[in-house]
Amino acid sequence: MxxxxxxxxxxxxxxxxxxxxxxxxxxxxxxxxxxxxxxxTAGMALSEEVILGKHVWERHSxxxxxxxxxxxxxxxxxxxxxxxxxxxxxxxxxAYEVLDGWMNAQPSGIEGRRQMPxxxxxxxxxxxxxxxxxxxxxxDTQGWPPNDAG
Amino acid sequence: xxYQSQKVAxxxxxxxxxLFGIQVLGGLLAGWIYVSPNFLSEILPxxxxxxxxxxxxxxxxxxxxxxxxxxxxxxxAEREIYSVKLAYLQLIILVVGTLGAxxxxxxxxxxGREFLEQPLWVKFGILVAALIFLFxxxxxxxxxxxxxxxxxxxxxxxxxxxxxxxxxxxxxxxSLDKMYWWFVVHLWVEATWELVMAAILAFLLLKLTGVDxxxxxxxxxxxxxxxxxxxxxxxxxxxxxxxxPGYWQWVGSxxxxxxxxxxxxxxxxxxxxVWKGRKNHPNKAALLWSLGSSTVAFFGAGVWGFLxxxxxxxxxxxxTQITAAHGHLAFYGAYVALNLxxxxxxxxxxxxxxxxxxxxxxxxxxLMTGGMAFMTFVLTFAGTIQTHMQRVLGExxxxxxxxxxxxxxxxxxxxxxxxxxxxxxxxSILVVRKREVxxxxxxxxxxxx
Ligand code: HEM
Ligand code: HEM
Ligand SMILES: [Fe+2]
Numbered sequence: 001m002x003x004x005x006x007x008x009x010x011x012x013x014x015x016x017x018x019x020x021x022x023x024x025x026x027x028x029x030x031x032x033x034x035x036x037x038x039x040x041t042a043g044m045a046l047s048e049e050v051i052l053g054k055h056v057w058e059r060h061s062x063x064x065x066x067x068x069x070x071x072x073x074x075x076x077x078x079x080x081x082x083x084x085x086x087x088x089x090x091x092x093x094x095a096y097e098v099l100d101g102w103m104n105a106q107p108s109g110i111e112g113r114r115q116m117p118x119x120x121x122x123x124x125x126x127x128x129x130x131x132x133x134x135x136x137x138x139x140d141t142q143g144w145p146p147n148d149a150g
Numbered sequence: 151x152x153y154q155s156q157k158v159a160x161x162x163x164x165x166x167x168x169l170f171g172i173q174v175l176g177g178l179l180a181g182w183i184y185v186s187p188n189f190l191s192e193i194l195p196x197x198x199x200x201x202x203x204x205x206x207x208x209x210x211x212x213x214x215x216x217x218x219x220x221x222x223x224x225x226x227a228e229r230e231i232y233s234v235k236l237a238y239l240q241l242i243i244l245v246v247g248t249l250g251a252x253x254x255x256x257x258x259x260x261x262g263r264e265f266l267e268q269p270l271w272v273k274f275g276i277l278v279a280a281l282i283f284l285f286x287x288x289x290x291x292x293x294x295x296x297x298x299x300x301x302x303x304x305x306x307x308x309x310x311x312x313x314x315x316x317x318x319x320x321x322x323x324x325s326l327d328k329m330y331w332w333f334v335v336h337l338w339v340e341a342t343w344e345l346v347m348a349a350i351l352a353f354l355l356l357k358l359t360g361v362d363x364x365x366x367x368x369x370x371x372x373x374x375x376x377x378x379x380x381x382x383x384x385x386x387x388x389x390x391x392x393x394x395p396g397y398w399q400w401v402g403s404x405x406x407x408x409x410x411x412x413x414x415x416x417x418x419x420x421x422x423x424v425w426k427g428r429k430n431h432p433n434k435a436a437l438l439w440s441l442g443s444s445t446v447a448f449f450g451a452g453v454w455g456f457l458x459x460x461x462x463x464x465x466x467x468x469x470t471q472i473t474a475a476h477g478h479l480a481f482y483g484a485y486v487a488l489n490l491x492x493x494x495x496x497x498x499x500x501x502x503x504x505x506x507x508x509x510x511x512x513x514x515x516x517l518m519t520g521g522m523a524f525m526t527f528v529l530t531f532a533g534t535i536q537t538h539m540q541r542v543l544g545e546x547x548x549x550x551x552x553x554x555x556x557x558x559x560x561x562x563x564x565x566x567x568x569x570x571x572x573x574x575x576x577x578s579i580l581v582v583r584k585r586e587v588x589x590x591x592x593x594x595x596x597x598x599x
Binding site: 005006007010011013014017018021022024025028029031032033035036037040041046050051054057058059060061062063064065067068069070071072073074075076077078107111112113114115117132135136139140141142143144145146147148149150 | 187390541
């Protein structure tokens with residue numbers, strides 16, 4: 001390393017530069033936060049039902065088998081676009097019915113096939129979950145995933 | 151061991167390796183469920199096993215960092231730890247919290263954000279433990295000698311504890327939830343933990359090679375500067391497809407590409423120091439782990455990270471087995487191997503004996519590293535096929551997975567090697583031989599002199 005780079009210079013560059021990048025990052029975070037609320041997720045109301053659905057999703061740790069917008073586990077299919085895949089994204093009632101049918105058919109018990117557990121949910125919770133997945137699906141994710149397979 | 155209070159590190163290391171054992175056994179079980187999906191599916195579903203695997207990993211790495219800090223800070227600050235009692239109290243809180251978390255996962259009580267599933271009381275426990283720790287080590291350093299190593303180490307530990315606040319912030323809006331979630335996950339492993347890693351590596355190399363402190367510390371500041379300059383805005387590589395603005399595709403791609411630099415520097419640093427060093431330190435196993443850690447971190451984080459970090463690639467590979475391949479090698483090289491390096495270095499001193507069981511320890515290095523490398527390769531192949539079939543050709547997820555069975559079997563085999571390696575390692579540091587089998591040669595002449 002060149003001689004002009006003394007230890008104290010290296011230290012000052014480290015502290016000064018880091019503060020610089022932290023400030024930029026915070027500014028971009030604020031802008032991104034606004035963009036999410038006002039633009040990318042604004043297509044559907046963040047209703048009580050959707051919020052309940054998110055809590056149901058979390059309480060059962062669905063994320064540790066599935067991915068959602070590509071994040072989570074890789075053991076089971078992507079669910080960020082599942083309502084589109086099922087063709088029910090625009091129909092709330094139908095979305096609930098199809099999801100309810102799916103959830104109640106688990107576990108499949110088929111030998112050699114990955115199993116999804118059975119979750120005991122109330123009708124209200126199931127409706128919330130369907131709305132949550134529709135809400136996630138309508139998010140503007142810059143065109144991801146590449147196709148309906150997720 | 152120069153200072154009595156360094157002894158607390160021993161308790162931290164023992165708890166850490168116990169959890170390490172649980173972590174890899176959990177991983178092996180998860181890997182087995184991939185091979186034989188009906189196994190335990192009704193009693194212990196995959197998601198629970200996976201939570202135990204990932205959470206045990208994070209907690210034991212943190213315990214290792216805390217232990218390493220308690221070990222090296224007295225030597226650097228040249229004084230005893232401010233309060234040994236507080237250090238043990240902190241450990242008890244963490245162990246009770248961890249056991250509580252595992253217990254509650256087993257009965258189905260948990261949160262639902264990946265890696266942050268701990269029940270609220272455990273999250274608070276971690277916060278309190280972190281605060282006790284920061285108070286304790288800061289008081290020690292403030293009253294003692296301040297070196298670049300302790301500066302960087304403490305800065306890293308302060309910042310990572312501060313970021314833990316985002317573990318409590320869970321907005322109802324999924325996209326916001328995801329954005330703030332990365333403030334913990336990415337800004338831990340690709341910013342603050344890197345400071346901890348660089349500081350610990352600098353300490354180990356200083357002790358093992360005997361290179362001049364001025365040189366080591368200058369390197370240290372350069373490394374951590376490149377880490378934060380790239381890693382902070384590099385967070386953008388997770389913001390491509392979760393509902394955030396499109397400009398992150400460029401910011402994330404460019405800055406996360408620079409994230410390779412600190413890992414390259416850490417690897418170069420380790421080799422240059424060993425090459426320059428005069429000392430022939432008897433603890434060869436610790437040196438092997440230090441060099442191995444920085445090298446595997448370069449491949450796992452640097453090469454495998456760059457592999458899928460450009461937004462044009464990530465559009466197709468996002469959330470496939472490629473991600474799992476990278477996650478494994480990066481965590482292993484950077485943080486697992488580094489912790490094992492510290493344990494290998496510190497244990498003989500903590501127990502007042504010459505380095506022992508080095509041959510076994512080094513065998514465990516090759517077995518574990520070989521196993522993790524093989525696992526990374528097979529998952530990368532699986533992920534490449536998955537990406538093509540599912541993301542390009544649009545075939546259904548479950549059908550594609552059926553075609554990957556062979557790779558998952560090989561992953562299980564690789565995992566078994568890692569588990570055996572881990573058990574060998576634990577045995578080699580906990581069980582004492584009568585006599586060391588390796589004798590160091592004479593000190594190396596300095597090249598070029
Ligand atoms: C030691 C440092 C690192 C560790 C421990 C690490 C670990 C991980 C883990 C566990 C994930 C998966 C997160 C999830 O569950 O969604 C991940 C994702 C990712 N990492 Fe790293 N990483 C490190 C460094 C890097 C670096 C230096 C780069 C870039 C050069 C990188 C690029 C990425 C990308 C692009 C993803 C997202 C993958 C996706 O889209 O699915 N990582 N990393
Ligand atoms: C016995 C060896 C191991 C086996 C068989 C194994 C297996 C697994 C499996 C099956 C998963 C779930 C992947 C999925 O969601 O589909 C996983 C996740 C994970 N494991 Fe391991 N593992 C092992 C060792 C390790 C080690 C040593 C580390 C740390 C270095 C580690 C870190 C992780 C991480 C960070 C994740 C989450 C990855 C992500 O979200 O991208 N594992 N492991
Ligand atoms: Fe990252």
